[in-house]
Amino acid sequence: MTSRLSRREFIKLTIAVGASVSTIEASPAAFASAAPCRLTPEQEVGPYWIDGDLVRRDVREGRPGVPLTLDIVLTDARTCAPLIGAAVDIWQCDAAGAYSGYTQMQLPPPPDFDPKGPARPPVGWHAGPPPAPRPTDHQTFLRGIQHTDRAGIVTFETIVPGNYPGRTNHIHFKVRTASASQSQRTHVSHVGQVFLPESLMVHLMQRNPYREHAIRRTTQSEDPVFVNQSGSTMIASVSSFAGVGRANGLRARVIAVVDPDAQPQAVEPFPGPAPS
Template structure:
């Protein structure tokens, strides 16, 4: 392995271990952002190698190759950028990335008996689901809303990565707890729910197991929030 590959691998390890990823919004210093940019990464938030998690709940493959997955769902606008790389930072192009998550009220599309409301039936619906293929930098982007919550889980987005037609990784990305708490209390339609979120990041077993590198860097922009995560994957 070349020295440049070793240095990039060390950089990934350093970013993945930083405590900043779970504590705030865009909290990385300029030096870390510059190092990430120099390595061809979209953010210092790195999950190396991204841990496998359960595909549930409610994975479907409706075959919707699209960037805007919102459909009719209301909520705080958010762009998700996922960059798929090898452990030495080399981007993986043309990887298929599926994402899915619940709406502001905690409901997924395409299923009955939701975790937030067992009487809700969204069978046949496809909101907040979509597929993109990574570009030459290993990156995909989705236009969506900030996810809500449902009983027993903290705020998260599911993603599945396929390489050469085979599933290579199923995992989840997580978000700063302070931002979730703010939106759920003060922003509609999140604040319309009568109950309060019952599981935060530090109480969620999956979030604790996958670690700090699975938390997105979230920045507030004029048109909404921007969440970015670099996913290291063994090929």
């Protein structure tokens, strides 16, 4: 089940969110993507995307974690108006750092692991690049697709993502729009990643279920994707969120400016052993 915060934990979380929001507002780079009609930078797609048709708002499937309502707002770069009817895929790891469809894959080695060194790697680690993106099971948690409404918004019910070696906490998303070619229905217009405020992640990763797997967290400043692929432009604004009949949690919103006619070049994965 999704973790429910106690009243005391929720108050602490509200304080942490308030501190994070203050930090974001002091950093213009955090909202660079919201500038009118300025295309949002791309981030690499990573090895864990699966082409599916899970059209749904709630992607949790009972995975434990802090509840997160995620709004992705799309603007049409050609008109500066909301981008209506675009398909938005999201996929992310769970609190333990595992992706559905790939939960039997071995974890990558830590960034500082030398396979030729005298020390043996921890059990469950392997040297070299991430395994080929072939699903090893049929689980579908934390994956889904929505179409943007008349305001250019999609909303997903998910959880705050966990972390795994080499990557900071993030949520992948892909924007697909109607194709100008009659040979295909849609094409990919944008590939990106959503990040949450660093100070908030430091706070949340110290509590269960996130701390249970005992993996050292990669900070944003240590993550080559965040540092080298304009991750600071995709830090979501976050607020505490509680409503009647729902668990206390967070609401995050991020804005992306997309050219629906574009077929952008894929961003090459950053060299190194860490998956995306």
